[in-house]
Structure formats: C-alpha cells, structure tokens
Amino acid sequence: MAPEPPLLTMSGITKSFPGVRALDGVDLEVQAGEVHCLLGQNGAGKSTLIKVLAGAHQPDGGAITWRGDPVQLSSPITAMRLGIATIYQELDLVEGLSVAENVFLGHEPTSAGFVVRTREARTEAAALLKRLGHPEIDPARAVGELSAAHQQIVSMARALSHDVRLIVMDEPSAALDPDEVDNLFRIVDGLTADGVAVIYISHRLEEIRRIGDRVTVLKDGRAVAVGLPAKSTPTRDVVALMTGRNVEYVFPERPAPGARDAAEPVLKVEGLYREGEFAPVDLELRPGEIVGLAGLVGSGRSEILETVYGARRPTGGRVLVDGTPLRPGSVRAAVAAGIGLAPEERKAQALLLTESVTRNVSVSSLSRFARAGWLDRTAERKAARAATRELSLRPDNPDAAVRTLSGGNQQKAVLARWLLRGCRVLLLDEPTRGVDVGARAELYAVIRRLADEGLAVLLVSSEVPEVLGLADRVLVLREGRVVHTADARELDEHRVLDLVMEGSPTT
Numbered sequence: 062m063a064p065e066p067p068l069l070t071m072s073g074i075t076k077s078f079p080g081v082r083a084l085d086g087v088d089l090e091v092q093a094g095e096v097h098c099l100l101g102q103n104g105a106g107k108s109t110l111i112k113v114l115a116g117a118h119q120p121d122g123g124a125i126t127w128r129g130d131p132v133q134l135s136s137p138i139t140a141m142r143l144g145i146a147t148i149y150q151e152l153d154l155v156e157g158l159s160v161a162e163n164v165f166l167g168h169e170p171t172s173a174g175f176v177v178r179t180r181e182a183r184t185e186a187a188a189l190l191k192r193l194g195h196p197e198i199d200p201a202r203a204v205g206e207l208s209a210a211h212q213q214i215v216s217m218a219r220a221l222s223h224d225v226r227l228i229v230m231d232e233p234s235a236a237l238d239p240d241e242v243d244n245l246f247r248i249v250d251g252l253t254a255d256g257v258a259v260i261y262i263s264h265r266l267e268e269i270r271r272i273g274d275r276v277t278v279l280k281d282g283r284a285v286a287v288g289l290p291a292k293s294t295p296t297r298d299v300v301a302l303m304t305g306r307n308v309e310y311v312f313p314e315r316p317a318p319g320a321r322d323a324a325e326p327v328l329k330v331e332g333l334y335r336e337g338e339f340a341p342v343d344l345e346l347r348p349g350e351i352v353g354l355a356g357l358v359g360s361g362r363s364e365i366l367e368t369v370y371g372a373r374r375p376t377g378g379r380v381l382v383d384g385t386p387l388r389p390g391s392v393r394a395a396v397a398a399g400i401g402l403a404p405e406e407r408k409a410q411a412l413l414l415t416e417s418v419t420r421n422v423s424v425s426s427l428s429r430f431a432r433a434g435w436l437d438r439t440a441e442r443k444a445a446r447a448a449t450r451e452l453s454l455r456p457d458n459p460d461a462a463v464r465t466l467s468g469g470n471q472q473k474a475v476l477a478r479w480l481l482r483g484c485r486v487l488l489l490d491e492p493t494r495g496v497d498v499g500a501r502a503e504l505y506a507v508i509r510r511l512a513d514e515g516l517a518v519l520l521v522s523s524e525v526p527e528v529l530g531l532a533d534r535v536l537v538l539r540e541g542r543v544v545h546t547a548d549a550r551e552l553d554e555h556r557v558l559d560l561v562m563e564g565s566p567t568t
Contacts, residue, residue, distance in 0.1 A: 086123070099262045148213070164215060164219045312530035371392040419445040476507065493527065
C-alpha cells in the first residue's frame, strides 16, 4: 500500500505587505497525529503563516495541499470546513455571550433553520468541556466572567465542535499555571491519539521538548529548518537557528552586596493584605534592588503588585514610599509617589494599541508638556524618543503605532513610559510573557541596568528561572501566603517548586 500523504503541505509560501516581505518561500509539512512546533522570534513570520493557513491572509505565491489534494484557503470558513481550526493568542471570544453560545457561534444547533436549540447547545458544550478536562465550566455562564485559562478552554471546545483534523495553538500556555499546562498537554495527547494534528507555537523551549514531535524554525520570513526532531535537537542549536547567533539563557551579573543593602528602603509594605486574596505581607525594597515574587498563578503575586500600585484597595496594612504612607487604593497617589506598573496583560491593561509610540510613552507625563492649555507635541515627541532610545526600542520611529511593534518592543514602550515619568519603584508583572528568546535577553539587561542606576524593582514571573536569575531576593508565595524569603543565590528551581507546592509559612 502507498504511504499516506502528509495531512498538510505548504510549499514555497510567500506573502508581502507594503514595505515588508513577511514570508519568503516558506515550507511546512504536518503529519496526522503529530505535534509540529513552529518556532521563531517575533517578526519571523509565524503569525502571517498561520493566518495564511487559517484563510485570513491570501498568499502571493506557493501551494497548499490538504490530505494530498491542492486547496485554496480563500477564507476562515473554507479552512474550518476542511477541518483546520486556529486558536489565537488573543482569544476571539464574545465576552457577553455564554460559553455554549461561543462554542457553537456560527453553527448553532437549530430547529426549522432559525430557532436555536439552547438546551442541546449547552449539553453538547458540556460534553466538549468534559472531554477537555474542565467539567466545572458552566455552559450557561458568560465567557467574560471566566478566567483567562478557562476562556482558552472554551476556545478549544469551539475548535472541537467542528470536525477538526488540525488545530493551530498560538502561545496556548502563556496565561496558564503549571497545573493548567499539564492539563493542556493531556488534551494535546488525547487529540493526537485520535489522529488530530497540532501546530504548537510557543516561546518556551522546554515545552517544545516536552510536547513536540518535530520543529520548523522561521527567521526573517524564511524556514531555516524544517521538521527537526523536537526532543533530540539541542536547545542551543534551536536558539541559534531562531536568532542567527548563539544566545544562552544568561542573566546579567548581579552587583555585589554593599552600599545597596545599607541604603534606606524606598518602598515598605507593612501587613498589607486583601481578604480572600492574600494574607498579610511585609517587604522592603531598596534603591537598586530587584525583589522577586515566585508562586503559581492564583497565589496572590499579581494581586500584591496591583494593591501596592493602588489598583486594588487593601483590607488592611499600608504601603510607604520614603517613610510616607500612601492613600490606600489610589493609583494617582502611587504614581505621584514614584511607583510605576508594567502589568501582566500589557496589550489590554497598559498600551493604547492604535496610538503612536510617542503617546504611549508620554501618556503618564502629559502635564510636563502642557503650555498655556496646549500640548507641546514637539517637546512630547523629543522626550519620548529619548526614553525609547535609552532602551534601544526598535524600530526607532516615535510615530509608529505601538500595535505594530513586537512583544519585546511593546514591553520596552511600557518601561519607557515609567522612565520618562521618573519613577523610583517599578512593579513588573510577567515582563517577558510572549517575548522571544533574543528580546528576552535584551529585557533582562534593561531591567538590571535600570536597577543598577538606582531603580527599585518588584518582579513577578511564572518562570522560576527568571525570578532566580534576575532577583536579588525572593519571596515565595503559596495560596496567598509568603512561605519563604531568601537571597536568590540560596535557592534553586527545585527548592522553589517544593515550597510552592508544599511549603509552610516561615516563622
């Protein structure tokens, strides 16, 4: 018998936009039942390629075959009818609709062709959610009320509501804690056991090793490696292919203890707590010091940062800057005192995506550029550009819409905002989420340099190596409580994970 053809073959795919050749002869081959990982830095062409596959972009050249037959993916509906589903990093759910309505959006079970059978939709949605390991998600509940992890499960249920043969997952683990990632991998294993193929996109190379079968690497719109074995290709080789140079996960050198440790704290948190979110926490942060908060999603890490920033009102305790207590629950008071926050969801919570780099950088400092009731745009632009150049933001174009930047450069725009503002305490929540390997190393260097220049940094990250590599001191959280505090050099990843899973509060 002749061997089965590949499920999907993309050959010589090209795509150009004004001034940019996004794809330059890309090849991709996916077999039924495999996990094929697609890697590359931001701007390498991954998003464009999967949008071509999803029917959202039409290629300028090349050929696509599906189950051995040539196809034209003229629209997302065409791709879905063939059995190709895409789950984007920015989920395309309708928050005001229920879970079941989102799952069957566009192909609702109906009577007489127009009356939606709501009970049937909810029953079938519940069965899909159970298959995905989340029977607790209520099909009648509004999607906007769900956590980010549960919203992603709903997106997967929507894909499975069709006769899907290939699912594209774009950064599916970005908003998940380790338990949810384990569940995601169980879902992927179940799909591939049924013959469904998965194209898996992630910046977390350890996940690729764990879940992937083969790897295709894109760089500057070209496929520089096609179909490498995921588990046996050395990480160093993959990183070199992605970046064009040898990049290690090396963190900037920490300064030796000394004058920094003798300095007076710029930030003090005394007995701060929020009922039901985190227990009383005490910490001090000195100029030039990076303190990390390590723990699972839901351990209270982000809630502590947002409460220090004034975005959440504490049940008790206080925050002091230079010994002066801040008004509880007031962002304005925190910013005026010199506290800045780079939040976890930068696109939704920090950036004005359609505005220019200049406006995104200057938005917290506009009063500086007010002249007799008018905004001095020349001065605004000059100051913003100076801040972005200090952080090597690329491209060096203050008029570019911030949505056109890569993830790493969008994060630099957020940091530049607080640099321009002159903040003294910087709160960083997942600073490298969705950032590629090369840009991640740049951000590490930027954060350490800002600390060396006297900025005090409070850091949250789901990646334990990141916390240990960047921070000077670490507070480990479990279920809303600080269970251990130590110099970062006294900890390793295994010790932190043990504390996170089984730790007891320090005495």
